[in-house]
Amino acid sequence: MNKEEAKLKVIEKGGVIRDSISNDLWYLVTNNSDVKSKKLKKARELGVTFIDELEFLKMVE
Numbered sequence: 771m772n773k774e775e776a777k778l779k780v781i782e783k784g785g786v787i788r789d790s791i792s793n794d795l796w797y798l799v800t801n802n803s804d805v806k807s808k809k810l811k812k813a814r815e816l817g818v819t820f821i822d823e824l825e826f827l828k829m830v831e
Contacts, residue, residue, distance in 0.1 A: 771823070779830040791816065799826045 771779075776799065777787050788795050791812045798813045803820040813820070821829070 771827075776826065776830075783830050791818065797821050797826075797829075799823065 780787055791798070791809055793816060795813070795816070795818050798810075798818050798820050799822070800810070800820055801822050803810060810820075
């Protein structure tokens with residue numbers, strides 16, 4: 771599933787897409803949460819829950 775398809779699934783289920791990391795972000799979908807990017811570091815600091823693609827697919831079924 772590509773990124774646009776995933777976004778549509780979230781919207782279909784009543785979810786909201788965020789393009790940035792902020793306090794109101796609940797989940798960040800990533801298959802590699804060990805990367806040292808600023809985005810992932812900020813998400814960790816804010817206590818965002820990291821989920822992988824399989825967890826995401828279970829949530830949007």
